[in-house]
Amino acid sequence: MSHLTRLNIIERLRQLFGGNPPRVQAAALPWRKTDTGIEVLLVTSRGTGRWILPKGWPEGRETLWESAAREAMEEAGVEGRMARDELGRYFYGKQTGTGLRWRCEVAVFPLEVEREVKKWPEKKKRTRRWVNLAEACRMVEEPDLAELIARFDGNPRNIAA
16 A cells, blocks of 8 residues: 555544544645656745745636646746646645644646746745756655655656645
C-alpha cells in the first residue's frame, strides 16, 4: 500500500469519527521537458524557507485549477498550460501566525510551463529552482507530495491518484 493511500485512509477515518475536515488548497506542479528529462519548479515557503509547490487558497468563485494557475504566477512567476484534472492530493499541517496548526488537503494540478517572467508579485519573498524529479522528491518535506512528484512523467493522464 502506498504512502498516499495510507494517508487518505487515515484522513477518511479521522473525518468519520468526528474530526474537522481539512481546509482545501490548490497547488500547481510547474514542469518542463529538457534534454535530460522532466524538470519541476519548486519555490521556498515564505515562513520556513522549505521547498514547496506554489499553492494557496481559492479566491471568490475560482475553481481549484484556476487557483493553482494564479498561485503559480504569484509565487513562481510562471504561466502555461494548466491541466484541469488533478494529479492527486496530499495533506500537511499549516502553522499559523498564532501557533495553531491547520490540517490542509492540497489538490495538485500539473502546469506545463510556457513562460517564465523576470518580475512577479512574490519574487522578493521566495526563491524558485528547476530540478529533476528525483531531486524534487528529496527537497520536499511531505512524503505524499514526494510520491506524487515521483510518479509524474510529463503526461498528466498517465498518473493514477
